[in-house]
Amino acid sequence: QLRAHSLGFDHLSATTPTIPEKDRDEYKAWVAAGLAGGMAYMERDPDRRVDLTTTYPGIKTVLTLGVSYYQGTLPPKPGQEYGRVARYAWGLDYHDVISERLQRFLASLHDMLGEDTGSVITIDSKPILERALAQSSGLGFIGKNTVLIIPRRTHSYHVGSWVFLTEILLTIPMDEEISPFPIVNGCGQCSLCLTHCPTQAFERPYRLQSDRCISYLTIENKGFIPREMRSKLDDWIFGCDVCQDVCPYNTKAFETRWPEFQANRGTGPWISLREIFEVGDQATFKKKWGLTPLNRAKRKGLLRNACVVAGNSEEDNLVPYLINLLDDPEPMVRGHALWGLSKLTSPKVGKKMAEGMLRREEDALVREECEGVLGGPAHIKCNS
Template sequence: MIAKERVKALAQEIGFHACGVTLPKSIPEAEETFEAWRKQGKHGEMKYLEDYQVRRKQFWGRFSQARSVIVLGVNYFSSQTVPGTVAKKGTDYSLSPFSVARNVPGTDSNLTGRIARYAWGRDYHQVISERLELLKTRLRQEVGRELFFESAVDTKPLLERTLAQRAGLGFMGKQTQLLSLQFGPWLFLAELITDLELEPDQPFQGSCGTCRLCIDECPTDAIDESGTIDARICIAYLTIEHKGEIPEALRPKIGNWVFGCDECLNVCPYTAKQKETSWEELKAQEGFGPELHLLELFEIKSNGAYEKHFSESPISRANRKQLLRNACVVLGNLGREEATPYLKKALEDSSDLVREYAEWAIKRIQERKKGINLFHPSSV
């Protein structure tokens, strides 16, 4: 036997920032929310979520020996400042280029796109899995017998935020992230399902109250009043998970996000709880950091070269043509003419999608120029 407090102390020694325990059982209210969301098609093209309900049942069914779920949180906040501004709701980017990018004529140094903070460092799936292995070893040593473990980081058919709320790590914010009183929304979640009998923690009770900053500030209005997301119009989904066309009306709203989006996390008052992560692997210098130089991306000519370039980064979740599509959208939104020669070269890219978006971006830059002449005559 091992006491829950000892498990938590070991998790902390290994570097986890939060740890709680809950029971390995289904959570009907959350599952109903999930199914209703999926039936409305709000998961978009994320096929892996379509049979989630069935896979989740099979998942728990395979582990009849499971007695507890140890839920772990990893603070991934890294404080490097992000140049450039964000896609502000209500701004018409076709008319106001300076709200998106600093305009330094004659240099391409700020032809960059923003990366969501979760992807600044090394791929968290790999990094967290390594520490979960350490925790398993320490627990086995401590208990002195073989133990059953099944670990999960993001990819297993589990409702990770609901499990974390049950295990006392925080509460579900209106932007649908688990909010921790210690770390705000900047926690990755992971689980160890085990046959250890541990006393469950009390679920965390909390709410956003009347705050609705995330709902109001989401550039695409993706957050529902009832606290779910319409993934089909969420910038994180569009730039990471979505493989094909981005509806034209949404492209300007993407602003300068080239991979993921943090708008609803950045505006959250709980962001004030942020602390620098103690995990070096998750810091900006271990990966691509807060922004990508967009023109350089066009130098990556093959899928193989792309996969190699991003192999250690969460950015590898998107493929080459998706990321180049996103780069074209951002370049169109930035409206800087220095990008046009690069975009013209991209008109010969091997991917139809990239060629199409390069064409769109070239047109948009031209339109933007007309817009500047019309509305900002002093700025040309």
Template sequence: MINNKSRYTNFIKTEAKRLGFLSCGISKAGFLEEDAPRLENWLNQNQHGKMDYMADYFDKRLDPTLLVDDAKSVISLLLNYYPSELQNEASYKISKYAYGKDYHNIIRKKVVKLLKSIKREIGEVNGRAFVDFAPVMEKSWAAKSGLGWIGKNSNLITKQVGSFYFVAELIIELELEYDYATTDHCGTCTACIDACPTQAIVAPYVVDGSKCISYFTIELKENIPAEMKGKLDDWMFGCDVCQDVCPWNKFSKPHKEPLFSPYPELLSYNKKDWEEITEETFSKVFTNSPLKRTQLEGLKRNIDFLK
């Protein structure tokens, strides 16, 4: 006879797959002991740069029971975003995750649907969906639940899948069957470390966020430091270098989420198109795009720095 924990766990994983998630893993909610000293050291070294929010809610970031009352389980979910088409090579570069519509609401709606399905199947269960904005260690929980390992470039990497996917969590008060962490398969490879244009991967598994191209082109609101001139490799929004060179990403396959389909203009634009784009065109063409995060003013700042 199948016990309730097993039945609930099987239902959740089956439902996650039906909703389009790449994979689903489950961990017991609790304090992330191994992550605490690493996070503290990373913050003390100021490797979060001007991302002050990374230092907020330190305890909540490490303990999901402080985010959801009586939390028992952390359900980690992966959603593929690898595109079937890439940008025009004569363009300024944009990270692949930003090719389509903004992922936050798309994924959140899927996670909320999963929670609603759980409530319909099991009964009233307290839970919260988390997609990137809240103080949750997404990659740590996904690794803890066996969905991959955190590589030398600090990304979650999965065998036969790679790393081009979003990570989300559903924290609930339901006890379930728990998965186990997988092993590290980076081996002696240093491709990501060697390829990083700004040497942001300062040691295996340690990324100095304040040196990352994604930080300079998205997070940093001030002028990009002059010493970075000539080092941004034509990236105007984000950076995929450490993922592009990762051998495991040769297994990446195109996503099947229509809302992640690239904006046609994003694929066809060349450098001149981006240099001449107006506010009116940008607002009209890139509705609900992640590019709105920097606004056109931020993109123009990045482009001017790249010239």
């Protein structure tokens, strides 16, 4: 515990690799119901995710380590020409940042347990139901919004859900109990996360319909954003924090000790739409945001999101940027640029631009966008 804390890890718990039956059944039912959206990797071989010993023979213990990434009060929005970024993505990419310290902690474990101890580390990168394991260890509980909530207080501060999780799998059983006691029904009667979700993405408590979630639509979704969902994104350009912002457990959350997750190390909470629109190619995008979580969206994904946020902004100063994007090499960018223009200009102007695009456009989905602006069919669904 002391070594983990000295390296910046705020939480440490341990459990066996056995996934509780309730969590196994819920995950399989979620996949079977088609609620993973386009995340094929979540649907692939579900039996492997619910049985760690099949994938990692010999594993006896799962250590879960948690790192707070809460950066304090959200700064005011600089202007209408900005999009909002989810908290976890304000700074540098947590996969890269946590890895180095996790390796140092693992080295300390090997010093204590012996070099021949088998181990595997994972930072949200392997087929592991990490929230179920963290809940099983007693670290916290899975809330109605499906995130892990750590309810303990530290010096009058809540812990809450602004926490990155990472795991170490070990081939020896742990002799010492390092886990808090399990929490049952931590949400009680509260349903703020469900009622405040902008897209009503929760099919029921504890079950998320991924293709309605703003985080999925702006990050994991690699295709067009469904037309009926675009206005619901409001100014969210990468991810969404609403279901965590309203959670009572996140009141007075303590701030991260890791400078790498602070806003001044990455994009911060607000990002200029103009800055995004001026990124002309993937190489430039990579140079600007390659070390941040925004890298996952790639240029075309972030531009797609920016076009939607621009359309929701009522900021007509962005019209020239969107007009330029009508000739972008990426069909997805062209299609969303047209949608944004249709929201920022008069119906007459929007239809004129759609007619012009329709005459020269060959991509089927972009043509469908044109028809949507012209009042025709609108069947676009997101895809990955």
